[in-house]
Amino acid sequence: MVALACRRGDRVLFKGVNLEVSAGRAVWLRGRNGRGKTSLLRLACGLAVPEAGQVLWDGVAVRRAAGYAERRLYIGHANALKDDLTVAESLRFLAHLHGRAHDAASLDAALARVGMASRRDAPVRTLSQGQRRRAALARLALERRATLWILDEPYDALDVDGMACVNGLLHEHLARRGSVLLTSHQAPGAEAPEMSEFDLDRFAERTS
Amino acid sequence: MNPSLRWSTFAAPSRFYALAAALNPWLWGAAIVLAAAGLYVGFFVAPTDATQGDSYRIIFIHVPAAWISMVIYLAMAFWAALGWMLNARMASMLARALAPTGALFTFVALWTGSFWGKPTWGTWWVWDARLTSYLILLFLYLGFIALVSAIDDVVRGDKAAAVLALVGAVNIPIIYFSVRWWNTLHQGATISMTKAPSMAQTMLLAMLLMTFAFWAYAFAVVFTRAQALALERERDTDWVRSLAAGKEA
Amino acid sequence: MFSAFSAVYARDLRLALRRRIEALLPVVFFIVAASLFPLGVGPEPQTLRVIAAGVLWVCALLASMLSVSNLYALDHADGSLEQMLLSGHPGTVLAAAKAAAHWTITGAPLVLAAPVIGLLLDMSPQGLAVLVGTLLLGTPILSLLGGVGAALTLGLRSAGVLLVLLILPLTIPALIFGAGAVGAADSGISTSGHFSLLGALLIITALIAPPATAVALRIALE
Numbered sequence: 184m185v186a187l188a189c190r191r192g193d194r195v196l197f198k199g200v201n202l203e204v205s206a207g208r209a210v211w212l213r214g215r216n217g218r219g220k221t222s223l224l225r226l227a228c229g230l231a232v233p234e235a236g237q238v239l240w241d242g243v244a245v246r247r248a249a250g251y252a253e254r255r256l257y258i259g260h261a262n263a264l265k266d267d268l269t270v271a272e273s274l275r276f277l278a279h280l281h282g283r284a285h286d287a288a289s290l291d292a293a294l295a296r297v298g299m300a301s302r303r304d305a306p307v308r309t310l311s312q313g314q315r316r317r318a319a320l321a322r323l324a325l326e327r328r329a330t331l332w333i334l335d336e337p338y339d340a341l342d343v344d345g346m347a348c349v350n351g352l353l354h355e356h357l358a359r360r361g362s363v364l365l366t367s368h369q370a371p372g373a374e375a376p377e378m379s380e381f382d383l384d385r386f387a388e389r390t391s
Numbered sequence: 392m393n394p395s396l397r398w399s400t401f402a403a404p405s406r407f408y409a410l411a412a413a414l415n416p417w418l419w420g421a422a423i424v425l426a427a428a429g430l431y432v433g434f435f436v437a438p439t440d441a442t443q444g445d446s447y448r449i450i451f452i453h454v455p456a457a458w459i460s461m462v463i464y465l466a467m468a469f470w471a472a473l474g475w476m477l478n479a480r481m482a483s484m485l486a487r488a489l490a491p492t493g494a495l496f497t498f499v500a501l502w503t504g505s506f507w508g509k510p511t512w513g514t515w516w517v518w519d520a521r522l523t524s525y526l527i528l529l530f531l532y533l534g535f536i537a538l539v540s541a542i543d544d545v546v547r548g549d550k551a552a553a554v555l556a557l558v559g560a561v562n563i564p565i566i567y568f569s570v571r572w573w574n575t576l577h578q579g580a581t582i583s584m585t586k587a588p589s590m591a592q593t594m595l596l597a598m599l600l601m602t603f604a605f606w607a608y609a610f611a612v613v614f615t616r617a618q619a620l621a622l623e624r625e626r627d628t629d630w631v632r633s634l635a636a637g638k639e640a
Numbered sequence: 641m642f643s644a645f646s647a648v649y650a651r652d653l654r655l656a657l658r659r660r661i662e663a664l665l666p667v668v669f670f671i672v673a674a675s676l677f678p679l680g681v682g683p684e685p686q687t688l689r690v691i692a693a694g695v696l697w698v699c700a701l702l703a704s705m706l707s708v709s710n711l712y713a714l715d716h717a718d719g720s721l722e723q724m725l726l727s728g729h730p731g732t733v734l735a736a737a738k739a740a741a742h743w744t745i746t747g748a749p750l751v752l753a754a755p756v757i758g759l760l761l762d763m764s765p766q767g768l769a770v771l772v773g774t775l776l777l778g779t780p781i782l783s784l785l786g787g788v789g790a791a792l793t794l795g796l797r798s799a800g801v802l803l804v805l806l807i808l809p810l811t812i813p814a815l816i817f818g819a820g821a822v823g824a825a826d827s828g829i830s831t832s833g834h835f836s837l838l839g840a841l842l843i844i845t846a847l848i849a850p851p852a853t854a855v856a857l858r859i860a861l862e
Contacts, residue, residue, distance in 0.1 A: 527809050527812060530805070530808070530809040531809050533805070534802075534805050534806040534809065537802055537805055537806070538792060538793070538802060538806060541793070541796045541797065541798060541802055542796060546862070547859055547860065547862060550859040550862075551792050551856065551859055551860070554788075554792060554852060554855055554856050554859065555792060555806065557852075558788060558810070558848075558852055559809075559810070561848065562809075562810050562813075565813050565841070565844075566809070566810075566812055566813055568813075569812065569813035569816045569817060569837075570812070570816065572816065572817075572820070572837075573816040573820060
């Protein structure tokens with residue numbers, strides 16, 4: 184389960200980046216604003232196409248790799264929750280869409296894990312930013328297999344409890360031989376699992 | 392002939408630029424000469440038509456313009472698709488360069504068609520099948536230009552243009568067929584352009600001359616526009632910088 | 641694959657139910673716009689009868705196009721679209737599901753509202769029946785083509801107007817066959833030709849539009 188990426192930038196955000204995320208490892212992608220962290224994550228997902236270089240999963244190009252979608256979970260900066268649906272409905276849709284367990288019991292357990300069980304029937308638009316983030320991250324609690332997690336600012340808007348939650352989920356995931364690629368402005372905290380850091384600032388192109 | 396000199400060498404913007412620069416003077420020259428010849432033959436030499444007098448002469452502009460406007464759309468779709476599939480930037484630039492010229496010729500075809508209708512039928516516009524189809528073709532061109540100019544990201548713009556051009560190209564036969572159907576249903580007036588003057592030799596000559604004149608003009612204009620696009624897009628590259636430096640010197 | 645279709649379709653319907661008023665705005669537009677014509681043209685029943693089919697078809701066209709620009713824009717804004725494209729399901733299936741949902745929410749109500757306005761425009765009973773039939777075949781075409789336009793113009797500044805400009809010319813064949821069928825029915829000519837052409841158009845559009853939409857979505861998200 185190796186995601187080896189050699190990519191150069193779109194709009195010359197960065198050049199000559201070689202990044203590898205192996206099973207059981209976590210990589211913390213760092214860099215100042217505008218360095219292209221989100222772009223790098225989107226390249227890793229296969230949403231974007233690199234200007235040069237390749238994004239590979241087990242040696243196969245990510246966009247063509249069969250089964251990559253199943254083994255990859257992406258939570259972007261946006262929460263992908265619909266304002267008019269309840270928390271439970273939103274989670275159910277996302278779980279169903281991605282082929283994960285979407286029965287009521289699993290969903291409730293996942294929501295409980297992120298501390299959102301009490302708000303399961305609340306429409307998303309009534310939630311605070313931190314609560315929405317937790318609801319979006321509840322997808323992590325549904326995972327059972329060793330997969331690649333690509334997370335864009337997972338700690339964003341979370342309080343101390345929320346961060347502890349996420350770190351707990353990360354620990355379990357890594358123990359299962361899953362892998363993580365995440366970005367974060369804030370330090371993941373003391374209880375976070377060990378992460379190798381990758382600084383995108385080193386590769387930044389001087390803007391013309 | 393060097394077998395490795397394929398047309399794909401001109402896929403590089405710098406080489407295309409050089410090729411266009413070399414050809415353009417000839418193309419402009421040919422356009423002017425052919426147009427002058429064609430107009431002279433069409434307006435002075437060709438005989439007056441028995442039924443329609445002199446007003447029919449506008450078809451020497453109308454028919455070549457209409458024909459070229461349709462061909463340009465197909466060329467535009469072709470180059471856009473090629474640029475997308477082979478990731479060839481120059482091909483996408485060519486497609487963008489073709490659009491305004493295609494729109495212009497479509498407009499000319501509509502305008503001259505209208506001029507032709509006025510003395511013959513007394514109205515400035517007739518909703519016959521062909522004119523209506525050209526009008527819709529003009530809308531397709533305008534839509535293409537609008538989409539391409541609304542997308543700031545060049546790569547996305549090229550690809551979206553290709554999708555739109557292909558969808559349009561697939562639709563054109565359907566649209567044309569449906570418009571003809573509509574026209575026969577409503578028994579509207581038909582501008583029987585093809586049935587009108589049975590072509591005398593000189594008329595045919597004039598038509599051909601004007602067709603080639605338009606082709607030369609189209610090539611010249613499109614090449615020039617594509618050159619401008621290449622300069623703009625590649626402004627950070629060496630060949631453009633040296634070109635600019637050379638001009639300043 | 642079918643589960644993805646039903647998940648997206650059900651979700652869109654549920655969302656529309658939560659915002660019923662907004663979901664019905666296209667139909668309201670249709671009614672208001674169609675009602676403008678007697679005011680502009682004059683209330684003589686003979687005139688109205690002649691223009692009725694065309695007016696209703698064009699208003700249905702416009703109502704569909706106006707509502708379709710939101711099809712992907714909202715999902716794009718909150719990140720749902722990314723998730724849908726990352727799910728591994730073919731983009732074609734998602735596009736088809738969205739178009740089907742749009743038709744259920746907008747197109748089907750138009751088909752129901754049209755005969756009511758048709759009566760106001762003094763259409764004959766056989767004209768009304770044929771109108772409903774052609775709209776039943778035509779509104780899915782509009783939803784499908786609208787999906788292509790929405791995907792191409794995703795996130796652009798003047799996306800709404802641009803979409804209409806791009807897609808309206810492509811809907812002209814449907815307009816011609818649909819409105820033409822009503823005219824034929826009123827003159828006593830057989831409408832089978834119109835219906836079969838409209839049906840063929842629906843099939844072609846259903847085959848080409850979803851893949852084109854999927855491709856356009858990927859391009860827009862790159």
